[in-house]
Amino acid sequence: xxxxxxxxxxxxxxxxxxxxxxxxxxxxxxxxxxxxxxxxxxxxxxxxxxxxxxxxxxxxxxxxxxxxxxxxxxxxxxxxxxxxxxxxxxxxxxxxxxxxxxxxxxxxxxxxxxxx
Amino acid sequence: xxxxxxxxxxxxxxxxxxxxxxxxxxxxxxxxxxxxxxxxxxxxxxxxxxxxxxxxxxxxxxxxxxxxxxxxxxxxxxxxxxxxxxxxxxxxxxxxxxxxxxxxxxxxxxx
Numbered sequence: 001x002x003x004x005x006x007x008x009x010x011x012x013x014x015x016x017x018x019x020x021x022x023x024x025x026x027x028x029x030x031x032x033x034x035x036x037x038x039x040x041x042x043x044x045x046x047x048x049x050x051x052x053x054x055x056x057x058x059x060x061x062x063x064x065x066x067x068x069x070x071x072x073x074x075x076x077x078x079x080x081x082x083x084x085x086x087x088x089x090x091x092x093x094x095x096x097x098x099x100x101x102x103x104x105x106x107x108x109x110x111x112x113x114x115x116x
Numbered sequence: 117x118x119x120x121x122x123x124x125x126x127x128x129x130x131x132x133x134x135x136x137x138x139x140x141x142x143x144x145x146x147x148x149x150x151x152x153x154x155x156x157x158x159x160x161x162x163x164x165x166x167x168x169x170x171x172x173x174x175x176x177x178x179x180x181x182x183x184x185x186x187x188x189x190x191x192x193x194x195x196x197x198x199x200x201x202x203x204x205x206x207x208x209x210x211x212x213x214x215x216x217x218x219x220x221x222x223x224x225x226x227x
Contacts (some may be wrong), residue, residue: 002160032212041119044158044203044217057212093157103165103213104144105205107157 003027004096006108013084014116021079021111023094029074030096034105035067038091049079074099084115117141120207121218128194128225133194136221138204140185145209147180147187152220153200161202166193199225 013019014030023033023050031052036044048058048069056069068080081088091112095105119140126134138147146165150158164180164187175192191198201222205215 034214043219044205046214046216049212049214051212097213102163103207104148104160104163105215106160107150107211109157 001069002098002101002106004094004106004108006094006111008111009109010112010114012114012116015085016083018080018082019084019113021081021092021094023077023079023096023108025075025096025098025106028096028098030077031074031098031099032097034076034095034097035069035077035079036077036093038093038110044093047079063116069096081113084113086115089113089115118216119204119218121202121204121221123221124219125222126224128223130196130225130227131193132225134191134194134223135208135222136189136191136202136204138187138206138218140190140206140208142185142206144182144185144206145182146207147178148205148207148215149178149189150205151189151198151200158203163222168173194223194225196225196227199223 005024007022033050035047047062048056050056050069050071054072058064069100071077095107122137148163149161152158154212177190180187201220203217205217
């Protein structure tokens with residue numbers, strides 16, 4: 001149980017274009033999902049907290065107009081990187097909390113974004 | 117505020133034990149431990165709650181000292197599969213249960 005999927009696993013896009021990343025909880029409902037960014041050999045940096053049916057809460061320094069988050073259902077959250085630039089290249093990982101479970105977060109497999 | 121993990125890296129031979137520490141300057145409600153292998157997502161190991169008991173998963177156990185805001189992860193009789201980067205994530209009790217992760221401890225287990 002507690003499986004989280006992400007799509008796509010890898011994406012290469014040109015500078016200036018937008019990319020959408022999907023995060024799904026497959027066998028549980030997630031009222032809260034989290035989006036992280038991880039640079040090589042570094043820690044997980046929380047970008048935003050996404051609650052179903054409401055606006056996302058962004059961490060300090062994260063541009064909400066650039067990283068659009070939508071949590072339209074209890075099993076799906078999306079992150080759209082708008083007008084992507086090479087410095088946005090990173091590993092993006094989502095996690096989800098089981099609405100009917102405990103406090104732990106379950107992570108998706110991550111999306112490797114490369115902006116050329 | 118980011119918790120501090122120590123050591124940054126450790127190399128073991130199969131069968132040896134290791135301890136990874138995580139400390140915070142803020143009062144904590146819970147501490148979460150994850151293991152991440154290269155290029156993969158973090159995998160949940162265990163959670164320690166304020167007022168809770170020491171947890172154990174097979175040969176991995178952890179403790180949480182609430183007064184000192186510290187947690188330790190104990191790996192006993194390490195196996196090759198234990199290799200990876202271990203992260204602690206701390207929760208100071210906000211309504212969204214968001215975690216702040218340490219920089220990680222790279223554990224390498226050699227045959």
